[in-house]
Amino acid sequence: MTILIVGATGTLGRQVARHAIDEGYKVRCLVRNSKKAAFLKEWGAELVWGDLCRKETLPFALEGVTAVVDSSTARPTDSLSVKQVDWEGKVALINAAKAAHVDHFIFLSILNADKYPEVPLMEIKHCTELFLAESSLNYTILRLAGFMQGLISQYGIPILEEQPVWVTGESSPIAYMNTQDIAKLVIRALSVEETKNKIFPIVGTYAWSAEEIIGVCKKLSGKEVKITRMPIGLLRAVRNSLRFFQWSWNVADRLAFAEVIANGKPLDASMEDVYKVFGLDAKETTTLEGYLQDYFNRIMKKLKELDYNKAKTGIRKPKKSPFKNVNN
Template sequence: MKLLIVGATGTLGRQIARHALDQGHEVRCLVRNSRKAAFLKEWGAELIVGDLCQAETLPPALEGTDAIIDAASARATDSIKQVDWEGKVNLIQAAQTAKINRYLFFSILNAEKHPDVPLMEIKRCTELFLAQSGLNYTIFRLCGFMQGLIGQYAVPILDNQAVWITGQSGPVAYMDTQDVAKFALRALEVAETQQKTLPLVGPTAWTAEGIIELCEKLSGKTAKIARVPLGLLRFMRGFTRFFQWTYNISDRLAFAEVLATGQPLDASMDEVYQILGLDLEQTTTLESYLQDYFSRILKKLKELDYEKNKAKKKKKTPFKSSV
Protein backbone atom coordinates (compact mmCIF):
# COMPACT_ATOMS: atom_id res chain seq x y z
CA MET A 1 0.00 0.00 0.00
CA LYS A 2 1.23 3.52 -0.80
CA LEU A 3 0.99 5.56 2.40
CA LEU A 4 1.35 9.27 3.09
CA ILE A 5 2.31 9.86 6.72
CA VAL A 6 1.81 13.39 8.01
CA GLY A 7 3.69 14.26 11.20
CA ALA A 8 6.28 11.53 10.57
CA THR A 9 9.04 13.29 12.53
CA GLY A 10 6.97 13.30 15.72
CA THR A 11 6.90 10.80 18.59
CA LEU A 12 4.04 8.80 17.07
CA GLY A 13 4.59 9.50 13.37
CA ARG A 14 8.12 8.10 13.30
CA GLN A 15 6.92 4.83 14.84
CA ILE A 16 4.20 4.54 12.22
CA ALA A 17 6.73 5.20 9.45
CA ARG A 18 9.15 2.63 10.86
CA HIS A 19 6.51 -0.08 11.23
CA ALA A 20 5.01 0.66 7.80
CA LEU A 21 8.39 0.31 6.11
CA ASP A 22 9.09 -2.91 8.01
CA GLN A 23 5.78 -4.28 6.72
CA GLY A 24 6.72 -3.51 3.13
CA HIS A 25 4.50 -0.48 2.51
CA GLU A 26 5.64 2.32 0.21
CA VAL A 27 5.98 5.25 2.60
CA ARG A 28 5.90 8.91 1.69
CA CYS A 29 6.27 11.56 4.41
CA LEU A 30 5.11 15.17 4.27
CA VAL A 31 7.81 17.22 6.04
CA ARG A 32 8.50 20.90 6.54
CA ASN A 33 12.27 20.47 6.80
CA SER A 34 13.95 17.68 4.82
CA ARG A 35 17.19 18.06 6.77
CA LYS A 36 15.51 17.36 10.11
CA ALA A 37 13.65 14.42 8.50
CA ALA A 38 16.79 12.87 6.98
CA PHE A 39 16.50 9.82 9.24
CA LEU A 40 13.21 8.92 7.53
CA LYS A 41 14.92 8.93 4.14
CA GLU A 42 17.68 6.70 5.55
CA TRP A 43 14.99 4.25 6.66
CA GLY A 44 13.65 4.12 3.10
CA ALA A 45 10.81 6.66 3.07
CA GLU A 46 10.27 9.25 0.37
CA LEU A 47 10.26 12.84 1.61
CA ILE A 48 7.91 15.46 0.17
CA VAL A 49 8.48 19.00 1.41
CA GLY A 50 5.21 20.70 2.24
CA ASP A 51 3.19 22.39 4.95
CA LEU A 52 -0.37 21.73 6.12
CA CYS A 53 -0.86 25.46 6.48
CA GLN A 54 0.03 26.00 2.82
CA ALA A 55 -2.68 24.18 0.86
CA GLU A 56 -0.90 24.54 -2.47
CA THR A 57 1.97 22.31 -1.26
CA LEU A 58 -0.27 19.31 -0.55
CA PRO A 59 -1.39 17.94 -3.97
CA PRO A 60 2.10 16.66 -5.01
CA ALA A 61 2.26 14.59 -1.82
CA LEU A 62 -1.10 12.95 -2.57
CA GLU A 63 -0.36 11.79 -6.12
CA GLY A 64 -0.60 8.00 -6.29
CA THR A 65 -1.36 7.72 -2.56
CA ASP A 66 -3.71 4.97 -1.31
CA ALA A 67 -4.08 6.11 2.30
CA ILE A 68 -3.23 9.03 4.57
CA ILE A 69 -2.19 8.53 8.17
CA ASP A 70 -2.50 11.90 9.88
CA ALA A 71 -0.33 11.96 13.00
CA ALA A 72 0.52 15.67 12.81
CA SER A 73 0.13 17.94 15.81
CA ALA A 74 1.12 21.52 16.58
CA ARG A 75 4.53 21.95 18.16
CA ALA A 76 5.07 24.15 21.21
CA THR A 77 6.01 27.08 18.94
CA ASP A 78 3.09 26.54 16.53
CA SER A 79 -0.43 27.92 16.58
CA ILE A 80 -2.84 25.15 17.54
CA LYS A 81 -5.60 26.76 15.48
CA GLN A 82 -3.47 27.06 12.36
CA VAL A 83 -1.99 23.56 12.43
CA ASP A 84 -4.65 21.41 14.11
CA TRP A 85 -7.65 23.07 12.49
CA GLU A 86 -6.82 25.08 9.37
CA GLY A 87 -4.03 22.68 8.38
CA LYS A 88 -6.24 19.61 8.84
CA VAL A 89 -9.06 21.17 6.83
CA ASN A 90 -6.56 21.80 4.03
CA LEU A 91 -5.41 18.18 4.14
CA ILE A 92 -8.92 16.69 4.21
CA GLN A 93 -10.03 18.87 1.30
CA ALA A 94 -6.92 17.92 -0.67
CA ALA A 95 -7.67 14.25 0.04
CA GLN A 96 -11.22 14.73 -1.28
CA THR A 97 -9.91 16.28 -4.49
CA ALA A 98 -7.31 13.53 -4.94
CA LYS A 99 -9.95 10.85 -4.19
CA ILE A 100 -7.81 9.20 -1.51
CA ASN A 101 -9.16 5.77 -0.57
CA ARG A 102 -8.47 5.79 3.21
CA TYR A 103 -7.86 8.48 5.82
CA LEU A 104 -6.73 7.70 9.39
CA PHE A 105 -6.86 10.49 11.96
CA PHE A 106 -5.76 10.65 15.61
CA SER A 107 -7.96 12.60 18.01
CA ILE A 108 -8.19 12.90 21.81
CA LEU A 109 -10.35 10.81 24.11
CA ASN A 110 -13.35 12.68 25.59
CA ALA A 111 -12.73 15.72 23.36
CA GLU A 112 -16.49 16.38 23.16
CA LYS A 113 -16.67 16.84 26.94
CA HIS A 114 -14.39 19.89 27.00
CA PRO A 115 -15.63 22.54 24.54
CA ASP A 116 -13.80 25.24 26.54
CA VAL A 117 -10.40 23.63 25.92
CA PRO A 118 -9.14 24.84 22.51
CA LEU A 119 -7.15 21.74 21.52
CA MET A 120 -9.95 19.33 22.44
CA GLU A 121 -12.64 21.45 20.75
CA ILE A 122 -10.51 21.64 17.60
CA LYS A 123 -10.08 17.86 17.62
CA ARG A 124 -13.85 17.41 18.00
CA CYS A 125 -14.55 19.77 15.10
CA THR A 126 -11.98 17.99 12.95
CA GLU A 127 -13.67 14.67 13.70
CA LEU A 128 -17.00 16.10 12.49
CA PHE A 129 -15.45 17.67 9.39
CA LEU A 130 -13.76 14.38 8.47
CA ALA A 131 -16.95 12.37 9.10
CA GLN A 132 -18.85 14.64 6.71
CA SER A 133 -16.14 14.62 4.04
CA GLY A 134 -17.21 11.43 2.29
CA LEU A 135 -13.77 9.87 2.81
CA ASN A 136 -13.36 6.32 4.15
CA TYR A 137 -12.06 7.46 7.51
CA THR A 138 -11.00 5.84 10.77
CA ILE A 139 -10.62 8.01 13.86
CA PHE A 140 -8.61 6.77 16.83
CA ARG A 141 -9.03 8.64 20.12
CA LEU A 142 -5.84 8.65 22.17
CA CYS A 143 -5.15 9.85 25.70
CA GLY A 144 -1.37 9.77 26.20
CA PHE A 145 1.91 8.10 25.24
CA MET A 146 4.22 6.16 27.55
CA GLN A 147 7.20 7.84 25.86
CA GLY A 148 6.23 11.19 27.40
CA LEU A 149 6.48 9.77 30.91
CA ILE A 150 10.25 9.36 30.69
CA GLY A 151 10.95 13.08 30.69
CA GLN A 152 8.09 13.85 33.04
CA TYR A 153 8.83 11.29 35.74
CA ALA A 154 11.77 8.93 35.14
CA VAL A 155 14.50 11.45 34.31
CA PRO A 156 13.75 13.89 37.17
CA ILE A 157 13.68 11.02 39.67
CA LEU A 158 17.04 9.70 38.44
CA ASP A 159 18.51 13.23 38.55
CA ASN A 160 17.12 13.92 42.05
CA GLN A 161 15.05 16.77 40.60
CA ALA A 162 11.47 17.69 41.49
CA VAL A 163 8.63 15.87 39.75
CA TRP A 164 5.84 18.38 39.10
CA ILE A 165 2.27 17.16 39.22
CA THR A 166 -0.91 19.19 39.05
CA GLY A 167 -4.02 19.28 41.15
CA GLN A 168 -5.94 16.09 41.70
CA SER A 169 -4.32 13.53 39.44
CA GLY A 170 -6.78 11.51 37.35
CA PRO A 171 -5.89 8.06 35.97
CA VAL A 172 -4.71 8.01 32.33
CA ALA A 173 -4.45 4.86 30.17
CA TYR A 174 -1.13 5.63 28.49
CA MET A 175 -0.13 3.60 25.42
CA ASP A 176 3.21 2.78 23.83
CA THR A 177 3.53 4.55 20.46
CA GLN A 178 4.80 1.32 18.94
CA ASP A 179 1.48 -0.31 19.81
CA VAL A 180 -0.42 2.69 18.44
CA ALA A 181 1.47 2.26 15.16
CA LYS A 182 0.61 -1.46 15.10
CA PHE A 183 -3.10 -0.77 15.64
CA ALA A 184 -3.14 2.01 13.03
CA LEU A 185 -1.57 -0.07 10.27
CA ARG A 186 -3.80 -3.01 11.10
CA ALA A 187 -6.86 -0.76 10.81
CA LEU A 188 -6.01 -0.02 7.16
CA GLU A 189 -6.36 -3.74 6.41
CA VAL A 190 -9.73 -4.22 8.11
CA ALA A 191 -12.84 -2.95 6.29
CA GLU A 192 -14.86 -2.89 9.54
CA THR A 193 -12.82 0.11 10.74
CA GLN A 194 -14.12 2.36 7.96
CA GLN A 195 -16.42 5.17 9.11
CA LYS A 196 -15.55 4.26 12.72
CA THR A 197 -14.43 6.32 15.71
CA LEU A 198 -12.62 4.11 18.20
CA PRO A 199 -10.70 4.57 21.47
CA LEU A 200 -7.04 3.61 21.49
CA VAL A 201 -5.72 3.36 25.05
CA GLY A 202 -3.36 1.25 27.13
CA PRO A 203 -4.24 -1.79 29.28
CA THR A 204 -4.36 0.12 32.60
CA ALA A 205 -5.06 3.70 33.67
CA TRP A 206 -2.42 5.21 35.97
CA THR A 207 -2.47 8.22 38.29
CA ALA A 208 0.60 10.44 38.61
CA GLU A 209 1.14 9.08 42.12
CA GLY A 210 1.02 5.51 40.83
CA ILE A 211 3.58 6.24 38.11
CA ILE A 212 5.90 7.92 40.64
CA GLU A 213 5.62 4.95 42.97
CA LEU A 214 6.46 2.57 40.10
CA CYS A 215 9.47 4.69 39.08
CA GLU A 216 10.70 4.75 42.68
CA LYS A 217 10.46 0.97 42.88
CA LEU A 218 12.30 0.39 39.60
CA SER A 219 14.99 3.03 40.14
CA GLY A 220 15.62 2.52 43.84
CA LYS A 221 15.32 6.29 44.36
CA THR A 222 12.82 8.47 46.23
CA ALA A 223 11.02 11.13 44.22
CA LYS A 224 10.84 14.79 45.18
CA ILE A 225 7.22 15.73 44.48
CA ALA A 226 6.10 19.31 43.84
CA ARG A 227 2.40 20.02 43.37
CA VAL A 228 0.90 22.84 41.32
CA PRO A 229 -2.49 23.83 42.82
CA LEU A 230 -5.36 23.71 40.35
CA GLY A 231 -6.26 27.29 41.30
CA LEU A 232 -2.80 28.51 40.25
CA LEU A 233 -3.10 26.69 36.93
CA ARG A 234 -6.44 28.39 36.26
CA PHE A 235 -5.01 31.78 37.23
CA MET A 236 -2.07 31.35 34.87
CA ARG A 237 -4.43 30.33 32.08
CA GLY A 238 -6.53 33.45 32.56
CA PHE A 239 -3.49 35.71 33.00
CA THR A 240 -1.79 34.60 29.78
CA ARG A 241 -4.98 35.40 27.84
CA PHE A 242 -4.28 39.12 28.37
CA PHE A 243 -1.34 38.98 25.98
CA GLN A 244 -1.69 38.04 22.33
CA TRP A 245 1.74 36.38 22.17
CA THR A 246 0.87 34.01 25.01
CA TYR A 247 -2.34 32.60 23.50
CA ASN A 248 -0.63 29.32 22.63
CA ILE A 249 0.65 28.97 26.21
CA SER A 250 -2.84 29.60 27.52
CA ASP A 251 -4.30 26.96 25.18
CA ARG A 252 -1.83 24.38 26.47
CA LEU A 253 -2.49 25.31 30.10
CA ALA A 254 -6.19 24.73 29.41
CA PHE A 255 -5.38 21.21 28.23
CA ALA A 256 -3.16 20.62 31.28
CA GLU A 257 -6.09 21.64 33.47
CA VAL A 258 -8.15 18.75 32.05
CA LEU A 259 -5.50 16.32 33.27
CA ALA A 260 -5.51 17.95 36.71
CA THR A 261 -9.24 17.66 37.45
CA GLY A 262 -9.06 14.04 38.60
CA GLN A 263 -11.33 12.77 35.82
CA PRO A 264 -10.15 9.47 34.29
CA LEU A 265 -8.97 9.24 30.68
CA ASP A 266 -9.77 5.63 29.89
CA ALA A 267 -12.17 3.56 27.79
CA SER A 268 -13.02 -0.05 26.98
CA MET A 269 -10.94 -1.54 24.16
CA ASP A 270 -12.99 -4.75 23.78
CA GLU A 271 -14.52 -3.73 20.45
CA VAL A 272 -11.18 -2.56 19.07
CA TYR A 273 -9.39 -5.82 19.86
CA GLN A 274 -12.28 -7.79 18.40
CA ILE A 275 -12.48 -5.80 15.15
CA LEU A 276 -8.72 -5.79 14.56
CA GLY A 277 -8.15 -9.38 15.68
CA LEU A 278 -5.36 -8.36 18.05
CA ASP A 279 -4.46 -9.76 21.47
CA LEU A 280 -4.49 -7.68 24.65
CA GLU A 281 -1.65 -9.79 26.04
CA GLN A 282 0.62 -8.47 23.28
CA THR A 283 0.01 -4.83 24.17
CA THR A 284 2.79 -3.18 26.21
CA THR A 285 2.02 -2.48 29.86
CA LEU A 286 3.46 0.53 31.65
CA GLU A 287 5.22 -1.79 34.11
CA SER A 288 7.12 -3.57 31.32
CA TYR A 289 7.83 -0.33 29.45
CA LEU A 290 9.37 1.41 32.48
CA GLN A 291 11.13 -1.80 33.58
CA ASP A 292 12.88 -1.93 30.22
CA TYR A 293 13.81 1.76 30.40
CA PHE A 294 15.24 1.65 33.91
CA SER A 295 17.10 -1.61 33.24
CA ARG A 296 18.84 -0.05 30.25
CA ILE A 297 19.56 3.33 31.82
CA LEU A 298 20.80 1.95 35.14
CA LYS A 299 23.07 -0.49 33.33
CA LYS A 300 24.48 2.41 31.29
CA LEU A 301 25.02 4.51 34.41
CA LYS A 302 26.94 1.67 36.05
CA GLU A 303 29.11 1.30 32.96
CA LEU A 304 29.84 5.05 32.91
CA ASP A 305 30.68 5.02 36.61
CA TYR A 306 33.02 2.05 36.09
CA GLU A 307 34.81 3.81 33.21
CA LYS A 308 35.08 7.00 35.27
CA ASN A 309 36.66 5.19 38.24
CA LYS A 310 38.95 3.25 35.91
CA ALA A 311 40.20 6.52 34.36
CA LYS A 312 40.83 8.01 37.82
CA LYS A 313 42.99 5.03 38.81
CA LYS A 314 45.11 5.40 35.67
CA LYS A 315 45.84 9.05 36.50
CA LYS A 316 47.35 8.15 39.90
CA THR A 317 51.17 8.25 39.84
CA PRO A 318 53.01 6.23 42.48
CA PHE A 319 55.88 8.04 44.24
CA LYS A 320 58.86 6.10 45.56
CA SER A 321 59.86 7.07 49.03
CA SER A 322 63.51 8.16 49.35
CA VAL A 323 65.75 6.39 51.86
Protein backbone atom coordinates in the same frame (compact mmCIF):
# COMPACT_ATOMS: atom_id res chain seq x y z
CA MET B 1 -0.28 0.96 -1.50
CA THR B 2 1.27 4.37 -0.92
CA ILE B 3 0.69 5.97 2.49
CA LEU B 4 1.19 9.65 3.21
CA ILE B 5 2.11 10.20 6.86
CA VAL B 6 1.67 13.70 8.27
CA GLY B 7 3.57 14.37 11.49
CA ALA B 8 6.11 11.61 10.81
CA THR B 9 8.92 13.25 12.80
CA GLY B 10 6.86 13.25 16.01
CA THR B 11 6.93 10.74 18.85
CA LEU B 12 4.07 8.70 17.41
CA GLY B 13 4.45 9.55 13.72
CA ARG B 14 7.95 8.09 13.49
CA GLN B 15 6.70 4.81 14.96
CA VAL B 16 3.86 4.73 12.43
CA ALA B 17 6.36 5.30 9.60
CA ARG B 18 8.73 2.62 10.93
CA HIS B 19 5.96 0.04 11.29
CA ALA B 20 4.48 0.83 7.86
CA ILE B 21 7.88 0.40 6.20
CA ASP B 22 8.46 -2.87 8.07
CA GLU B 23 5.06 -4.10 6.85
CA GLY B 24 6.06 -3.44 3.24
CA TYR B 25 4.02 -0.30 2.52
CA LYS B 26 5.38 2.47 0.33
CA VAL B 27 5.67 5.37 2.75
CA ARG B 28 5.71 9.06 1.89
CA CYS B 29 6.19 11.65 4.63
CA LEU B 30 5.09 15.29 4.50
CA VAL B 31 7.93 17.27 6.10
CA ARG B 32 8.86 20.91 6.61
CA ASN B 33 12.53 20.28 7.41
CA SER B 34 14.30 17.58 5.41
CA LYS B 35 17.35 17.61 7.69
CA LYS B 36 15.30 16.79 10.78
CA ALA B 37 13.50 14.09 8.79
CA ALA B 38 16.68 12.52 7.34
CA PHE B 39 16.27 9.43 9.53
CA LEU B 40 12.96 8.68 7.78
CA LYS B 41 14.70 8.63 4.41
CA GLU B 42 17.34 6.30 5.83
CA TRP B 43 14.56 3.94 6.89
CA GLY B 44 13.24 3.88 3.31
CA ALA B 45 10.52 6.56 3.31
CA GLU B 46 10.06 9.13 0.56
CA LEU B 47 10.23 12.71 1.80
CA VAL B 48 8.11 15.42 0.22
CA TRP B 49 8.23 19.02 1.35
CA GLY B 50 4.93 20.50 2.42
CA ASP B 51 3.11 22.42 5.11
CA LEU B 52 -0.45 22.03 6.37
CA CYS B 53 -0.70 25.79 6.63
CA ARG B 54 0.31 26.22 2.98
CA LYS B 55 -2.46 24.33 1.27
CA GLU B 56 -0.94 24.83 -2.19
CA THR B 57 1.79 22.32 -1.20
CA LEU B 58 -0.66 19.50 -0.43
CA PRO B 59 -1.90 18.36 -3.89
CA PHE B 60 1.61 17.38 -5.01
CA ALA B 61 2.23 15.43 -1.78
CA LEU B 62 -1.03 13.50 -2.31
CA GLU B 63 -0.38 12.43 -5.90
CA GLY B 64 -0.77 8.65 -6.15
CA VAL B 65 -1.52 8.29 -2.43
CA THR B 66 -3.94 5.53 -1.36
CA ALA B 67 -4.20 6.38 2.35
CA VAL B 68 -3.35 9.25 4.69
CA VAL B 69 -2.33 8.89 8.32
CA ASP B 70 -2.54 12.21 10.15
CA SER B 71 -0.62 12.20 13.44
CA SER B 72 0.34 15.89 13.39
CA THR B 73 -0.49 18.57 15.93
CA ALA B 74 0.76 22.04 16.85
CA ARG B 75 3.64 22.17 19.32
CA PRO B 76 3.60 24.56 22.29
CA THR B 77 6.63 26.39 20.87
CA ASP B 78 5.22 26.81 17.35
CA SER B 79 4.74 30.33 16.06
CA LEU B 80 1.41 29.26 14.57
CA SER B 81 -1.63 28.76 16.78
CA VAL B 82 -3.45 25.52 17.53
CA LYS B 83 -6.35 26.83 15.43
CA GLN B 84 -4.11 27.46 12.41
CA VAL B 85 -2.45 24.02 12.51
CA ASP B 86 -5.03 21.69 14.04
CA TRP B 87 -8.10 23.18 12.43
CA GLU B 88 -7.32 25.23 9.33
CA GLY B 89 -4.42 22.94 8.37
CA LYS B 90 -6.47 19.77 8.87
CA VAL B 91 -9.42 21.14 6.89
CA ALA B 92 -7.02 21.90 4.03
CA LEU B 93 -5.53 18.39 4.25
CA ILE B 94 -8.93 16.67 4.27
CA ASN B 95 -10.14 18.73 1.33
CA ALA B 96 -6.95 17.99 -0.60
CA ALA B 97 -7.26 14.27 0.17
CA LYS B 98 -10.82 14.32 -1.10
CA ALA B 99 -9.76 16.05 -4.32
CA ALA B 100 -6.98 13.48 -4.77
CA HIS B 101 -9.49 10.61 -4.36
CA VAL B 102 -7.64 9.12 -1.39
CA ASP B 103 -9.25 5.83 -0.39
CA HIS B 104 -8.71 5.95 3.39
CA PHE B 105 -7.98 8.75 5.87
CA ILE B 106 -6.83 7.83 9.39
CA PHE B 107 -7.06 10.67 11.91
CA LEU B 108 -5.44 10.43 15.33
CA SER B 109 -7.58 12.34 17.80
CA ILE B 110 -7.84 12.58 21.60
CA LEU B 111 -10.05 10.52 23.88
CA ASN B 112 -13.07 12.44 25.27
CA ALA B 113 -12.41 15.41 22.97
CA ASP B 114 -16.17 15.92 22.68
CA LYS B 115 -16.50 16.39 26.45
CA TYR B 116 -14.29 19.51 26.79
CA PRO B 117 -15.63 22.26 24.47
CA GLU B 118 -13.96 24.89 26.68
CA VAL B 119 -10.48 23.48 25.96
CA PRO B 120 -9.27 24.76 22.54
CA LEU B 121 -7.29 21.69 21.50
CA MET B 122 -10.08 19.29 22.51
CA GLU B 123 -12.78 21.34 20.77
CA ILE B 124 -10.70 21.55 17.59
CA LYS B 125 -10.00 17.80 17.59
CA HIS B 126 -13.72 17.09 17.97
CA CYS B 127 -14.64 19.55 15.19
CA THR B 128 -12.05 17.91 12.94
CA GLU B 129 -13.61 14.52 13.63
CA LEU B 130 -17.01 15.87 12.56
CA PHE B 131 -15.59 17.55 9.46
CA LEU B 132 -13.80 14.35 8.40
CA ALA B 133 -16.92 12.22 8.98
CA GLU B 134 -18.92 14.56 6.73
CA SER B 135 -16.28 14.74 4.00
CA SER B 136 -17.39 11.60 2.09
CA LEU B 137 -13.88 10.15 2.56
CA ASN B 138 -13.51 6.67 4.04
CA TYR B 139 -12.16 7.45 7.48
CA THR B 140 -10.96 5.82 10.69
CA ILE B 141 -10.72 7.96 13.81
CA LEU B 142 -8.51 6.68 16.62
CA ARG B 143 -8.92 8.47 19.93
CA LEU B 144 -5.75 8.31 22.02
CA ALA B 145 -5.23 8.90 25.74
CA GLY B 146 -1.49 9.31 26.30
CA PHE B 147 1.96 8.02 25.32
CA MET B 148 4.22 6.04 27.66
CA GLN B 149 7.21 7.74 26.03
CA GLY B 150 6.17 11.07 27.56
CA LEU B 151 6.44 9.64 31.07
CA ILE B 152 10.22 9.45 30.83
CA SER B 153 10.75 13.21 30.68
CA GLN B 154 7.83 13.87 33.02
CA TYR B 155 8.78 11.42 35.77
CA GLY B 156 11.75 9.19 34.95
CA ILE B 157 14.46 11.77 34.28
CA PRO B 158 13.56 14.18 37.14
CA ILE B 159 13.53 11.27 39.61
CA LEU B 160 16.91 9.96 38.41
CA GLU B 161 18.39 13.46 38.56
CA GLU B 162 16.83 13.96 42.01
CA GLN B 163 14.77 16.90 40.78
CA PRO B 164 11.20 17.68 41.90
CA VAL B 165 8.35 15.98 40.06
CA TRP B 166 5.45 18.34 39.32
CA VAL B 167 1.89 17.18 39.86
CA THR B 168 -0.99 19.51 38.99
CA GLY B 169 -4.39 19.49 40.65
CA GLU B 170 -6.15 16.20 41.26
CA SER B 171 -4.29 13.66 39.14
CA SER B 172 -6.49 12.12 36.43
CA PRO B 173 -5.87 8.39 35.86
CA ILE B 174 -4.68 7.93 32.26
CA ALA B 175 -4.44 4.69 30.28
CA TYR B 176 -1.07 5.38 28.66
CA MET B 177 -0.04 3.29 25.65
CA ASN B 178 3.31 2.56 24.04
CA THR B 179 3.55 4.41 20.71
CA GLN B 180 4.85 1.21 19.12
CA ASP B 181 1.58 -0.53 20.03
CA ILE B 182 -0.44 2.43 18.74
CA ALA B 183 1.49 2.33 15.46
CA LYS B 184 0.65 -1.36 15.09
CA LEU B 185 -3.07 -0.56 15.42
CA VAL B 186 -2.81 2.36 13.00
CA ILE B 187 -1.22 0.26 10.26
CA ARG B 188 -3.55 -2.64 10.96
CA ALA B 189 -6.51 -0.33 10.26
CA LEU B 190 -5.29 0.04 6.67
CA SER B 191 -5.96 -3.61 5.90
CA VAL B 192 -9.14 -4.23 7.93
CA GLU B 193 -12.21 -3.13 6.01
CA GLU B 194 -14.35 -3.09 9.18
CA THR B 195 -12.37 -0.13 10.54
CA LYS B 196 -13.61 2.22 7.82
CA ASN B 197 -16.02 4.97 8.79
CA LYS B 198 -15.75 4.15 12.48
CA ILE B 199 -14.30 5.67 15.66
CA PHE B 200 -12.22 3.64 18.13
CA PRO B 201 -10.67 4.41 21.54
CA ILE B 202 -6.99 3.46 21.68
CA VAL B 203 -5.74 3.13 25.26
CA GLY B 204 -3.39 1.08 27.40
CA THR B 205 -4.10 -1.78 29.76
CA TYR B 206 -4.73 0.30 32.90
CA ALA B 207 -5.40 3.92 33.84
CA TRP B 208 -2.58 5.17 36.07
CA SER B 209 -2.63 8.21 38.35
CA ALA B 210 0.48 10.38 38.72
CA GLU B 211 0.99 9.09 42.24
CA GLU B 212 0.92 5.47 41.07
CA ILE B 213 3.43 6.15 38.31
CA ILE B 214 5.73 7.94 40.73
CA GLY B 215 5.49 4.93 43.05
CA VAL B 216 6.59 2.57 40.26
CA CYS B 217 9.49 4.88 39.30
CA LYS B 218 10.57 5.13 42.93
CA LYS B 219 10.60 1.36 43.29
CA LEU B 220 12.52 0.76 40.06
CA SER B 221 15.06 3.57 40.56
CA GLY B 222 15.60 3.08 44.28
CA LYS B 223 15.51 6.84 44.75
CA GLU B 224 13.40 9.09 46.93
CA VAL B 225 10.98 11.36 45.10
CA LYS B 226 10.35 15.04 45.67
CA ILE B 227 6.78 15.93 44.67
CA THR B 228 5.80 19.55 44.02
CA ARG B 229 2.09 20.21 43.59
CA MET B 230 0.69 23.09 41.55
CA PRO B 231 -2.86 24.04 42.57
CA ILE B 232 -5.29 24.03 39.66
CA GLY B 233 -6.20 27.64 40.50
CA LEU B 234 -2.60 28.74 39.96
CA LEU B 235 -2.50 26.93 36.62
CA ARG B 236 -5.61 28.81 35.51
CA ALA B 237 -4.11 32.13 36.62
CA VAL B 238 -0.94 31.48 34.59
CA ARG B 239 -2.99 30.45 31.56
CA ASN B 240 -5.15 33.58 31.76
CA SER B 241 -2.12 35.84 32.08
CA LEU B 242 -0.55 34.30 28.98
CA ARG B 243 -3.67 35.13 26.96
CA PHE B 244 -2.70 38.81 27.18
CA PHE B 245 0.26 38.18 24.84
CA GLN B 246 -0.29 36.97 21.30
CA TRP B 247 3.05 35.18 21.14
CA SER B 248 2.06 32.98 24.09
CA TRP B 249 -1.47 32.04 22.98
CA ASN B 250 -0.35 28.57 21.91
CA VAL B 251 1.21 27.93 25.33
CA ALA B 252 -1.97 29.19 27.01
CA ASP B 253 -4.06 26.79 24.90
CA ARG B 254 -1.82 23.91 25.95
CA LEU B 255 -2.14 24.92 29.60
CA ALA B 256 -5.90 24.77 29.14
CA PHE B 257 -5.43 21.17 28.02
CA ALA B 258 -3.45 20.50 31.22
CA GLU B 259 -6.69 20.97 33.14
CA VAL B 260 -8.05 17.87 31.38
CA ILE B 261 -5.42 15.73 33.09
CA ALA B 262 -5.72 17.51 36.42
CA ASN B 263 -9.43 17.25 37.17
CA GLY B 264 -9.47 13.70 38.55
CA LYS B 265 -11.62 12.30 35.72
CA PRO B 266 -10.05 9.21 34.12
CA LEU B 267 -8.97 9.05 30.48
CA ASP B 268 -9.80 5.42 29.81
CA ALA B 269 -12.09 3.19 27.75
CA SER B 270 -12.76 -0.45 26.96
CA MET B 271 -10.57 -1.96 24.24
CA GLU B 272 -12.36 -5.31 24.03
CA ASP B 273 -14.18 -4.56 20.77
CA VAL B 274 -11.12 -2.83 19.30
CA TYR B 275 -8.95 -5.92 19.58
CA LYS B 276 -11.72 -8.05 18.05
CA VAL B 277 -12.19 -5.78 15.03
CA PHE B 278 -8.45 -5.29 14.47
CA GLY B 279 -7.72 -8.98 14.97
CA LEU B 280 -4.96 -8.40 17.51
CA ASP B 281 -4.15 -10.02 20.85
CA ALA B 282 -4.58 -7.75 23.88
CA LYS B 283 -1.93 -9.76 25.74
CA GLU B 284 0.72 -8.42 23.37
CA THR B 285 0.10 -4.83 24.50
CA THR B 286 2.94 -3.30 26.51
CA THR B 287 2.16 -2.71 30.19
CA LEU B 288 3.33 0.49 31.84
CA GLU B 289 5.24 -1.47 34.49
CA GLY B 290 7.06 -3.42 31.77
CA TYR B 291 7.88 -0.29 29.81
CA LEU B 292 9.29 1.57 32.83
CA GLN B 293 11.19 -1.49 34.03
CA ASP B 294 12.89 -1.80 30.65
CA TYR B 295 13.82 1.89 30.73
CA PHE B 296 15.25 1.83 34.26
CA ASN B 297 17.13 -1.43 33.60
CA ARG B 298 18.88 0.19 30.63
CA ILE B 299 19.59 3.33 32.63
CA MET B 300 21.09 1.43 35.55
CA LYS B 301 23.27 -0.56 33.15
CA LYS B 302 24.47 2.65 31.53
CA LEU B 303 25.23 4.23 34.91
CA LYS B 304 27.32 1.21 35.92
CA GLU B 305 29.26 1.49 32.66
CA LEU B 306 29.86 5.21 33.25
CA ASP B 307 31.05 4.58 36.80
CA TYR B 308 33.34 1.79 35.57
CA ASN B 309 34.86 4.00 32.85
CA LYS B 310 35.28 6.85 35.32
CA ALA B 311 37.12 4.65 37.78
CA LYS B 312 39.26 3.15 35.02
CA THR B 313 40.27 6.37 33.28
CA GLY B 314 39.86 8.97 36.01
CA ILE B 315 37.71 11.08 33.69
CA ARG B 316 35.12 13.26 35.37
CA LYS B 317 31.47 12.43 35.06
CA PRO B 318 30.01 14.10 31.92
CA LYS B 319 27.87 17.14 32.53
CA LYS B 320 25.17 16.04 30.09
CA SER B 321 22.43 13.88 31.50
CA PRO B 322 22.91 10.16 30.65
CA PHE B 323 19.16 9.64 30.98
CA LYS B 324 17.82 11.48 27.94
CA ASN B 325 18.92 9.22 25.08
CA VAL B 326 17.88 5.86 26.45
CA ASN B 327 14.21 6.16 25.54
CA ASN B 328 12.51 4.44 22.56
